Ligand SMILES: NC(=O)N[C@@H](CC(=O)O)C(=O)O
Ligand SMILES: [Zn+2]
């Protein structure tokens with residue numbers, strides 16, 4: 001068996017980690033076995049489980065493909081991704097699920113495929129498939145125009161509860177968007193338009209529907225302290241994105257339409273309040289909402305540019321840099337990127353460095369800080385909203401015991417659908 005020696009875990013323990021094929025066999029001192037890597041005291045973390053990406057296939061491979069998206073994931077320390085249903089065709093039938101699941105087999109990292117809800121969905125065939133979750137269910141239109149009304153949402157949540165499948169929700173309520181902002185044409189107009197109140201009201205509606213049906217609800221990309229607090233108060237879990245943690249409306253003069261996404265960037269005050277909830281443990285998960293669009297597509301007026309920013313490769317590096325600067329503990333980073341998503345979405349093989357779990361691992365040198373540059377990243381879109389930010393990138397990323405990424409090169413192993421893996 002192969003051994004990674006002298007690794008520092010998130011809690012500071014110095015250990016050896018022994019691998020039996022793709023699984024962790026033991027974690028301890030002076031373990032016997034063949035030397036695989038001497039970590040020399042560098043940090044070993046469980047690979048990030050990013051429960052919210054848009055890899056764009058089928059239908060928009062000019063923006064991203066399963067190959068480029070998963071390379072970007074692997075280079076950023078992400079070992080499992082979960083793809084969202086707003087592709088073309090949308091993933092709302094069993095046949096559409098099968099088409100995407102086939103394309104996803106090109107992925108370098110493990111993956112889940114979500115099913116979505118529209119007026120034309122086919123729940124009977126969809127729920128026959130191994131869905132990761134139902135979602136993101138759109139309470140307002142976003143990329144793909146999959147917004148649904150209250151009655152269909154309630155019916156979909158009811159069905160998911162019967163099927164014992166968790167529901168993830170894009171919580172914005174279009175009735176509370178500010179029509180006044182429509183007069184403006186600057187980049188900040190998008191933030192003025194899609195108000196914080198629209199998020200809070202939609203989270204409250206989602207958790208009320210969930211309480212009535214007994215469904216497990218997870219709120220996607222909460223962008224305000226009010227949204228996080230409403231999710232928690234209603235017994236739901238929530239995720240926040242790196243862009244809502246590290247960017248605010250103050251960045252829009254620089255970002256222009258490249259800073260347009262749903263929900264939008266918020267005030268600096270709200271950003272800080274969301275970051276405090278990450279520090280305190282009120283935020284369950286960091287997920288990227290990796291939503292690449294080409295430069296040409298983004299380079300349009302604020303009312304015409306598509307919404308969304310890439311992020312799968314920079315999330316863990318930004319969080320590790322925050323840890324290096326003392327703003328977050330390594331344990332919090334581990335919990336929100338790996339342990340919590342594994343627990344919330346029932347992935348018993350993933351998310352922790354302990355005997356019996358998959359060897360989904362990331363090695364980082366916490367002092368090796370790099371400047372984030374769009375040109376160095378692997379997403380097909382070729383740009384990042386975090387240009388010039390400091391990031392701590394992985395030396396290597398391993399999926400089930402095989403290197404998916406190592407010092408600039410990608411491995412040849414392929415990912416598996418996590419809902420088909422046996423525990
Ligand atoms: N977040 C975004 O602004 N865009 C996402 C869709 C979404 O998650 O709402 C996309 O697919 O482009
Ligand atoms: Zn969304």
Ligand SMILES: [Zn+2]
Pocket residue numbers: 052054084136289291
């Ligand atoms: Zn999304």
